[in-house]
Amino acid sequence: MVRRWGLSIGLLVVAGLAFVFSSLVTGVVFVVLAALTSPRAFPRSISDAAARELSAQDGKPIVYWRPGCPFCLRLRARVGRFARRAHWVDIWADPDGAASVRAVTGGDETVPTVVHRGEGFVNPAPARVLEMLRA
Structure with a gap:
């Protein structure tokens, strides 16, 4: 299960870090990438x-x-x-x-x-x- 969701979870972590340390736009981009790479997109x-x-x-x-x-x-x-x-x-x-x-x-x-x-x-x-x- 972790293998299937690993990339999406990693992208969400990066999104969280982007929200805190970078910009809202960067965070949103990573959230969208997490959604697209998740098993739920299929x-x-x-x-x-x-x-x-x-x-x-x-x-x-x-x-x-x-x-x-x-x-x-x-x-x-x-x-x-x-x-x-x-x-x-x-x-x-x-x-x-x-x-x-x-x-x-x-x-x-x-x-x-x-x-x-x-x-x-x-x-x-x-x-x-x-x-x-x-x-």
């Missing part, structure tokens, strides 16, 4: 097993991500409201999800990794994921 994560089962039924892509990942944050921001059309798996919360990512990427845990219709995409372009979600 749709609710489910387990890898549940995602695979649901994806087999409804054909929606599975997005493997982790908190604090700037590329995951970029993907989440670019897909916007369509994010709920995918199944999101936090690899730090689900070891089976991390294993699935390692299987797709050849042994490392590069995220975001998207699996759609049995095909894996490592750090795909947000436009490509958006096409998958709109289909």
Whole structure:
């Protein structure tokens, strides 16, 4: 749990220090960064097993991500409201999800990794994921 929230907590500590020793604007910037990098900025994560089962039924892509990942944050921001059309798996919360990512990427845990219709995409372009979600 600490691993998932560590970056956000650290940014909040820096924000507090900025409020005390620096400026209001700097503190607000760090609070916003803490919110963006927190697990709450993403749709609710489910387990890898549940995602695979649901994806087999409804054909929606599975997005493997982790908190604090700037590329995951970029993907989440670019897909916007369509994010709920995918199944999101936090690899730090689900070891089976991390294993699935390692299987797709050849042994490392590069995220975001998207699996759609049995095909894996490592750090795909947000436009490509958006096409998958709109289909």
